[in-house]
Amino acid sequence: MPCIRLFLAALLLLLPATAGAQRRTVNAGGSGISLVVVLAVDQLRPDYLRTFDRQFTGGFRRLIDGALLYERGQQYHAITETAPGHAAMLSGRSPASTGIVNNELGVGDPVAPVLGSPQAPGASPRRFRGTALYDWMLARDPEARQLAVSRKDRGAILMTGRARGQVYWFHEGRFSTSRYYADALPPWVEAFNARRSAERLAGTTWNLLRPPADYREPDAQPFEHGGLDVTFPHRLPATAEETARLFGYYPWMDSLTAEFALEGVRQLQLGRRGRPDLLTVSFSTTDAVGHNFGPDSRELQDQLLRLDRWLGSFLDSLAVLVPAARTVVTLTSDHGVQPLPERTRASGRPARRIWLGDLAAGAGTRLARRYLVDFGMAFGSGLLSADTMALRARGISVDSLASALAAAARGRPGVRRVFTPASLRDAPAADREAALWKNQLPGDLGWLICAAIEPGFVWSPPEQTIAEHGSTAELDVLVPIAFMGPGIRPARVRRPVRTVDIGPTLAALLGIRPTQPVEGQVLPEVAGRR
Incomplete structure (x- = not known):
């Protein structure tokens, strides 16, 4: 026992000195970066940025013109689903290493119930193996702050890794977290939920954002959305309860996700310390609309046009809180998607x-x-x-x-x-x-x-009617990867790179290293040859 007490006393004496040394190292690093922002758009194919280039005026426009854009990014693994895709982004490692094989073996955890919904399936990163960018930041600076937000639990959890940080997702009309992270929601989250933003949109009509002539595809396609409600306008449910339950399937979910993330940045004072903090936001509605209506639908095009505007507003508002000159923004996706096989077959091709x-x-x-x-x-x-x-x-x-x-x-x-x-x-x-x-x-x-x-073929039970991803096909694997920030020169790069390169590259920009071996490489166009 005396030896143990002596060891603990020595450890306590050591920790403040170590923390101080880490803080000095961070301040001396010269990165000048106060906030790293990682934006994931679920099911965003890179060809969308080319196809709708002339119609983008907001956040996508800013990234297309002002970012270093890798046009052939890849989720370099076989099961191109949300959970393994998000786990790869900031860990620098593939599913064979992270252990996140598919959505089913992702974040489900019955011993970590969702706060406020004890009967709902729980969620945590217990299956995630190893470390990710936030762990590497904490190893250098134990006071580093973080916020992760998504409509999906796996979208918020798996870009963070196992750290018990500020991780929130949308559930039954409100943002929450699980008991893995906290025993109660902080007051600012409760106050945000009290606005009942989703419920207040009950009965709202989803109309086309632009004139019908600006859309590439005919509106009425019988193989979309299971043949039901296939034409504009689409109406949200009339009741607040049903709207809260189905809100994630409508474009406004992304706007609410961005609004919640900005409120979190304000409340947690991210980017205000003079040392790097981390914000990850995963926008999930493109995936919902893409599944239901297909990647060639008017609904998908309209969803992207709306998200473009909301991303622009988000970046403008964020710049008021943290100067753009001290912010690095990364955009990518967890997977692509293939056309509805019924549509492909109707065009005369095998599917x-x-x-x-x-x-x-x-x-x-x-x-x-x-x-x-x-x-x-x-x-x-x-x-x-x-x-x-x-x-x-x-x-x-x-x-x-x-x-x-x-x-x-x-x-x-x-x-x-x-x-x-x-x-x-x-x-x-x-x-x-x-x-x-x-x-x-x-x-x-x-x-x-x-x-x-x-x-043209997809993995899907025969009775399904939705568009699918999840295979090794190029349309499933390819994703955009973009970096924008101080010292990063805008350019378009055609060579293939991988999402596992994102974490090590951001680490290099911050002057830190992964704390374990990773598969990803530092992208020299972004961070030089470090």
Whole structure:
């Protein structure tokens, strides 16, 4: 006990000195950056910035003209979904390292209930492995501040990492967090929620922002939105309760997200300390509209035009709080999206929804009957997973089972390639699709097959009617990556870069280093060769 007390006393004496040394190092670093802002637009394809270039007048316009824009950014992994995409952005690492394999294995956590909604599914970063940019900032400056905001829990949580910071998402008409982060909402969040901003828009009509002639696509397409409510105007529900529940599917959700983020910057005094703080905002409505109406719809175009204006207002308001000359802004996305296969097929090109869930269910049922055990076989976004340890423990040849399932999968129309654990391990490094899957799958994940599909085909149950992402297709993988701030020269870069490069590049701008090995590289056009 005396030794332990002496150690603790020594540690307490050491901490203030260390913190002081860290503060001196930060101030001496000369970065001049007070606030790092990372903006993610869920389901933003890079071609949108070109397609609607002439109609953008706000935030997208500012980034197109004033940022260093990488036009061929990539989420360099196979399951192009929200959770793995957000986890890669600021960690510098792929899902194989972060452990965030897909949305299902993302942030769900029953022991971390949402504050104010104890019956709702909980959420936390417990599955996230390792560190991210905010951890690296804290290692240098223990007083660094942070705020993460999104409509989606995974959009807010996974850009932060495991740190118990200021992390909020929209749930049932209000912004909240989970018990992983706090036992109660701070007064400023409660006051913001008391405005009932979403409910007050009940009955509002969503009309076109511009004249109909300015839109590329016809309004009425029967394969959009499940064939229901496919033309403008669209009306929000008449009741406040229903509006709060469905608000995330309408453009105003992004405006409210931006408003909440600005209020958080004010209340938390982000960017006011003379040392770098971090703000991450994930805008989710483009994903909702893109899924429901498709990437070629008038609704998607109108959503982007509205978001462009709101981003412009957001950046203007932010500059009043923190000078633009001391702010670095990064824009990217978690994934792209493919056209509705029904639309593609109507244009005369091959397209189809593909699902291998029946293979997983059939094999799982047969094995469960034989061994009286559920082996957890499940399928999603090209991956058939299973409890391979339990299979091996009962003498079942995992290699033989995987080979049989692979042979069955190869016979499905639209399935172009299938890997088993053995064939993926032996695939050459230059094999792009194999590389995407290797970046996707942690070494301790049990799985039997993973697959790639033909262009125009999507992973989707046949009864689904929404646009999809989640595959290795280029339209799913490609995302924009942009940096804007002091010392960053505007330019357009065509060479491929990856979202795992964002975190290390921002760290280099701040004069800090990742505290663990990362896959991402510092982008020399942004931060020089550091």
